[in-house]
Structure formats: structure tokens, C-alpha cells
Amino acid sequence: MSDLRTDEPATIAVASSAPAQNENDDNTPGPPLAAGFRKRFAAPGQEFVLEAEFRAAPGFTILFGPSGAGKTTVLDCVAGLTRPDSGRITIGDHILFDAAQHFSLPVAKRRVGYVFQSLALFPHLTVEQNLQFGLMHLPQAKRREHASAILHAFRIADLARRYPREISGGESQRVALARSLVINPAVLLLDEPLAALDAATKSKIIDDLRQWNQAHRIPILYVTHSREEVFALGERVIVLNAGRIAAQGTPHEVIEAPRQETVAQLVGFENIFDAVVEAVHPERGTMICRVVTSPRAAYGTAGPVLLETPLVRAGMGSTLRVGIRAGDILLATSLPAGLSARNVIPGRVASLQQRDVIVIARVNCGVEMETHLTLAARDSLHLAPGREVWLVIKTHSCHLMQK
């Protein structure tokens, strides 16, 4: 079986039939990751079975699910740190694991970039030495060159001589990311790498990673349990629950299509819409977005649905995604006045459905919005399908996500 590690990190691993590509010069997509495997963990009195079958094309694929769902195990199987009981894992034509052939490529030869949740920076080595660790097969001059290039790409050049304990969390994150990328991996595995960072640091790092991915089109498997990150990053989402893939597709498909209870629950936003930026008010820290209405949910005479949302970095006319939790929406039976909430949207109750002690009301206001209320609220408001209502939504209950 051929070795995925090449001597020259500037070239990507190529399918045996294809001519050599230089990914620094063009951004030809690398081969996709295809995995289908089963792994059983048994301990006295408990058993966990992970069954996963998916493909990850170049670009971000989000592995999403609650803790204990098996997300990290999926990454470990791809990296070779855990050996599945059966199945097959390949990157293009290269076989990483094939149970039928009793073949498992050693971890060191898989050329998999792996950023662990704990980052796992070598504490006894400087940032630069950490970066060069994966380049030991190269002459020293080349090593320096590659390390320095990636140090600059991730804006950590000034940290080269520091030790991991001397740098901040965000900086450690960048170093770990750079270290896994400098070996020019065929696939990148990220295990909740940004969980501990603040939003600003996080989005900067994601921007840099996206930029890197534009030039190096390899599959990135990104594990997260953060709902926001799913929409911020996801070109494709795999929802994992209790060792099984509950759903996969684009973030929109996964949430829209079959309203699987687990998925809706995991994702947390019962209401997700595309919206176009209509006006920006930087001085107030807000902007106005027009919800893109679907014809099937059109509501009689109402005009466009406008939402005041928090300000994010997005130009006029650009399309974003808005997520609103059903529990964050208030329902009024007459036009409310004297409210701090900025969004009051007229609509009509489309359906009422009781689930345990919660009433799920679907309100048609140009789009269909789901809101949750108590039984007492339903009764005191005399809500019934067809009833005219107003939806009240605070500006900061509108969660904006990059499309």
C-alpha cells in the first residue's frame, strides 16, 4: 500500500492515476474522504456502538452532536488512533483502513492533520520547534522555510521562540492549527478546537482557516457541539447522536427537511430563515434584514417581513441566515405598545399542537415561525388556528449566521 507521506510538502497526495498537482499554484480540490465503519466499545454493563458512513468533500464538514455521541471517535478512526471493527476509510484512491483486507495504515503514514481538543502542543518545544516537528524528513533549510511560511499565514511569527505555556489560548490554537497544516495533510480533523475561545478570536481564526482552505482544497472534518458554529461554518453537516448519524446534508436541509426531533433539538433553532441585509446602523449596533419568504407560506396582504438584528460584519444586500429559538418569541393577541422589543410582526396562527406541557404554535407571517407557549397562555389568550396575532422578538434573539 502506498504511503501518503510525500517528501515534498508543497505537493498534495495525488490519486495514482492523476498527474501531480501543485496545490500552492492552483486550488484543484483534493480527493474526498470516504468512510464507512463500525466500532463497538464494550465495558461491563454498558456498550457503545458507533456506526458511521459519510463522505467529506474538500471544504468544511461539520460533525455535530451532543457529547458522548461518538464525534471524537469518528476522528480517531480516520486518524488511525482507534481501529474500527469493520468497514473502510479512504481518501480518494488511498486506502487508510480496510477491514476486509486486514489493512490499517499506521497513524504516522496517514498524513492526517489532527488538532486535538487539548491542542497537544509539545510543552518542551518552542512554537517553531512544534511546527517543525512534522517536517523532520526535510533538510533544515526547507524546514525553516515551511515553518516560517505557515507562521506568517497564521500571524504567529512573533511567537516562534516562545514555549506553549508562554502564549495565550487563541495563540495556542493558531499554533496547533499551523502545526497540523504544515505537514500538508490530505485531510484535516478538528476536535472542538475553538470551544474555549471568545467569539472575536474564534471568528478571526476561522477566517484564516477558510482562507487557507481556499488555497488548499482538502476535506476538513470539524467537530463541534456549538449550534452557532454549525451555521457559521457548515457547507455540510453530519448530525451524530448516540453513535448513529441522525441526519446529514447542508445545515438548511438538515434542519428543514424531515423535522427529525433529535435534529431540531440538537440544533436548537426551531426557526431558521434566509435574510437579506436591507439597512445597516453601525451607530446603533443593529441592522435591518428582510426575511426571504417562501411562496408556499405567503401570508395574504402582509408586506415584507423585516427584522431588526444585531450588527454583524456583512454588506448591504448580502444574504445571511437568521436563527430564532421558539422559546424566545412572544405572542400577543393585540398590537402591543410600549415594548423594548424592536420586532413586532403581524401574523395568523396556522396550527396549534400540544406536546407534554408545551404548546407549539405555528404562526404564518410571510414565513412560518414556530413559537412555544404554556398551556395556561394558550387558554387565557383563547388561541386557535386562524387567530390574528403579533409576534414579538427582541433584536438579540435573532442569531445571525454566515451562509
Added chain:
Amino acid sequence: MAIDWQAFWLTLQLAITVSAILLVIGLPLACWIAFSQWRGKFLVEAVVALPIVLPPTVLGFYVLVALGPRSPVGRWWISLTGHTLAFTFSGLVIGSILYSLPFAVQPFAASLAGVDRKLIAASATLGASPMRTFFRVIAPLSVPGLITGTALSFAHTMGEFGVVLMVGGNIPGVTRTVSIDIFDRVQASDYAAANATALLLLAFSFAMLALVYGVNRKVWIVGPAK
């Protein structure tokens, strides 16, 4: 009150030889103990720990028998060199290695096992072979344990008595160590000389350990990366 410097140098020589050999053979053994998944591992760990609880005379007795002309090992050595291993410096080294084995291997194994497994995994994903991972990641991060194990086996060999007496006897310049010298002086009621030698050994051992633990403090703390 003359100190028997010959015995002192001999002991020092013995301790250095033993701790050096233990570093070389103890490290692979500790590595195996730290990382092996074998179910019967506990048996090996128990054997390694035996010298801690065994009376030195018991260990010394068996080593003496094993080195003597009646055992295959002893016969092989005699056919090779023409003399027996018992009552020689080499025999003393072998006995001391066995006696000090747990003092080296246990700290080694504990610190090797204490290295964050994620660092080992990270090294592998970065293309490092197991050997390279050992020398570039595991060993550097285990330095405190390696120093401790080497220092303990050194100090333990410096002060050993029972095994030396059983295996080596009391031949000046060959097997007569400081602790045997002290025993001899006491037997001869030369308490002043015994005291001087004992004090020297005490001070030396203390200085050694203090130095080692002092150095250890500044060395990398074993643990996960920040």
C-alpha cells in the same frame, strides 16, 4: 579514625556502574510496563517490585547460587572467563542491578505513563515513528522521572549491605564497600572510624538526593500542554 577511601571509591564505582546500566536496561522495561496492553502485565510488575520487600539475604542467596559453578549461568561464565562470578566486582554489579531494579524502573514507568497520551498521538499524526516519538516527546517529558529513578538506584546501591555481603563477601578493593566497612569497624569496636564513614555516607547520600531533587524542580513538569 581513618576513612577507608578504597572502599569509598569502590562503592562509588559500583553505584555509578549499576545506575548507568539500570538506565539502559530499565528504560525499555519501564516503557513496556507503561505502554503494554498485555493482561498479564501485573505479574511482571510484581516481579520487578520483589526486591523492595524481599530480605537482601534471600535475594543475595539466590544470586549467589545463580552465579556459582552449579548453575548454567555460572558455568557459562566460568567457561568464558575461567573464574566464577561470585565474590567479584562483576558479580556485585549483577546482584546490585537486581536489588536496585525497582528503584529505577518504578519511577521511570510512572513518569513515562504520565506523559499525556494526546501528545503521543499528536506526534504520530505528525509522521513520527514510535522510536522518534519516544526520544523526542516521551523521554524529554519524563526527564524528572528518569533523574529520580537514576538517583534512587544510585543512592540505593551506595548504601546496600545484605546483597553485597552475600554475593561479594569482603575483599578489599574488589567487593569491600562502605557499608561493609562500617559493619567491620563496628564489629571491631572501632566506633570512631565507623562514625566517620557512616557520616560521610550519610552526607554524600543527602547531597546527592538534594542536588537531584533541586534540579528536578526546574525541569519540565509532566502534564498536558496548556
